[in-house]
Amino acid sequence: MKVAEGLSIGSLSQQIGVNIETIRYYEKIGVMPRPGRSAGGYRVYGPEHVKRLHFIRRGRELGFSLDELRGLLRLVDGHSYTCAEVHALTVEHLEDIRQKIADLKSLKRVMSNMAASCTRDQIPECPVIDALYKMPPVRPPGSPAPARRAPSG
Amino acid sequence: MKVAEGLSIGSLSQQIGVNIETIRYYEKIGVMPRPGRSAGGYRVYGPEHVKRLHFIRRGRELGFSLDELRGLLRLVDGHSYTCAEVHALTVEHLEDIRQKIADLKSLKRVMSNMAASCTRDQIPECPVIDALYKMPPVRPPGSPAPARRAPSG
DNA sequence: CTTGAGCCTGTAGTGGCTACAGACCCTATC
DNA sequence: GATAGGGTCTGTAGCCACTACAGGCTCAAG
Numbered sequence: 001m002k003v004a005e006g007l008s009i010g011s012l013s014q015q016i017g018v019n020i021e022t023i024r025y026y027e028k029i030g031v032m033p034r035p036g037r038s039a040g041g042y043r044v045y046g047p048e049h050v051k052r053l054h055f056i057r058r059g060r061e062l063g064f065s066l067d068e069l070r071g072l073l074r075l076v077d078g079h080s081y082t083c084a085e086v087h088a089l090t091v092e093h094l095e096d097i098r099q100k101i102a103d104l105k106s107l108k109r110v111m112s113n114m115a116a117s118c119t120r121d122q123i124p125e126c127p128v129i130d131a132l133y134k135m136p137p138v139r140p141p142g143s144p145a146p147a148r149r150a151p152s153g
Numbered sequence: 154m155k156v157a158e159g160l161s162i163g164s165l166s167q168q169i170g171v172n173i174e175t176i177r178y179y180e181k182i183g184v185m186p187r188p189g190r191s192a193g194g195y196r197v198y199g200p201e202h203v204k205r206l207h208f209i210r211r212g213r214e215l216g217f218s219l220d221e222l223r224g225l226l227r228l229v230d231g232h233s234y235t236c237a238e239v240h241a242l243t244v245e246h247l248e249d250i251r252q253k254i255a256d257l258k259s260l261k262r263v264m265s266n267m268a269a270s271c272t273r274d275q276i277p278e279c280p281v282i283d284a285l286y287k288m289p290p291v292r293p294p295g296s297p298a299p300a301r302r303a304p305s306g
Numbered sequence: 307c308t309t310g311a312g313c314c315t316g317t318a319g320t321g322g323c324t325a326c327a328g329a330c331c332c333t334a335t336c
Numbered sequence: 337g338a339t340a341g342g343g344t345c346t347g348t349a350g351c352c353a354c355t356a357c358a359g360g361c362t363c364a365a366g
Contacts (some may be wrong), residue, residue: 003232010343019325020344029322040331042344050288058285063260066322076282083279087271090281094264097257104254107216111247118240126236128243133204137265158337163312173313182353193362195313231350 006044009104017055024051031056031070064093159189159197161180169206176206185203186224 013020015135026032032052035060036044037064059069117127166173179185187204189197205226212222225242228234270280 008343019324020320024345025323029174038331040344042331055285060322061260061287063257064266072282079277081279081282082277083272083274083281086279086281087268087273090264090268094261094268097261097264098175101254101257101261104216104250104257108247108250108254111215111243111250115240115243115247118243119236120240121236124232124235126234126239128236128239129234131223132208132215132225161313171357173352177315178354191362193313195362214355 007050009043009045012045012050012053015050015120016057018053018057026053026056026066031073033064053097055084063097087096160203162196162198165198165206167202168203169210171206171210179206179209179219182219184219186228215246216250221246266294 008013009023010052011016013023023032032049035046035049038044048085055073055076056066056069059072060066064072068089072081072086073084114128114131117131119127154289162176165171166176175296176185186201188199191197208229209219209222212225213219216230217225221242225234225239244263245259246305267281267284270284272280275303
């Protein structure tokens with residue numbers, strides 16, 4: 001459905017590859033601006049919305065939180081950002097990523113060892129279970145979950 | 154506070170390094186068994202609870218979801234697990250971790266390039282912003298967020 | 307017996323969505 | 337003009353794995 005000079009939420013959703021519900025959610029929390037409305041109350045999006053949603057999608061893909069994106073977008077919106085500011089945010093985020101990779105690698109090491117010690121027998125005994133029971137904690141108490149699993153998709 | 158032959162929730166919390174609220178949460182969702190109670194209604198934990206909470210903490214550190222841990226613990230509880238079963242779960246999880254590392258690495262590459270292209274000038278222009286606006290999506294539509302940020306810790 | 311720390315239950319909040327219910331709109335066909 | 341079907345609207349509740357209260361109770365020490 002193409003409203004004169006504008007996209008419906010469904011078209012926008014398809015074009016950028018972001019769910020309709022997610023777009024409405026972005027509007028609600030203020031990272032997407034409120035679009036115009038048709039006579040019947042349908043949202044009508046222009047090219048600036050397309051650009052912005054694309055920006056958000058890319059940012060999310062790169063692991064920026066919506067809050068960080070809000071920060072970036074505030075800079076962009078005010079046309080007041082400098083390259084240095086953006087660089088700082090980028091580097092900060094990059095450091096996060098590096099840390100996460102390091103965490104996951106040490107995880108992988110431990111898991112690999114566990115799997116390797118497994119005889120895969122049909123016997124009711126497993127070094128993996130033993131390891132989980134006996135292994136001393138690697139990280140200091142109070143940070144019990146350094147790696148959160150991906151939620152679904 | 155030491156109840157005769159048992160630990161209070163606070164002592165357990167300290168000993169294993171898991172928040173009191175989290176322990177109660179684990180009880181509520183059924184990964185920790187209900188402990189005994191003192192006359193006044195306080196939870197009283199025994200050595201089996203210590204072992205189990207330790208198991209859960211280690212599992213969480215290794216990135217197992219509570220649901221996966223429930224699965225492992227069901228096997229353990231029934232004393233019916235075989236090494237092969239546990240191995241399968243471990244390998245599956247290991248594959249998840251590998252995939253996540255790969256995702257994060259490609260993320261890092263992109264972010265590094267972006268940061269490197271930055272002049273860090275005090276001018277209101279930045280290739281990072283441009284990149285976010287212009288970069289074509291890497292992944293197919295419908296999976297807008299391959300990397301979710303760690304929640305806090 | 308008082309004090310204060312610890313514990314109890316229950317509820318609500320976090321992030322980033324997703325999934326409904328029940329109503330409304332819009333277009334195409336008959 | 338009626339109707340069928342899709343798309344869209346709002347609002348709410350759910351997901352995970354916690355965390356943070358509020359308002360009351362218990363317990364051990366002094």
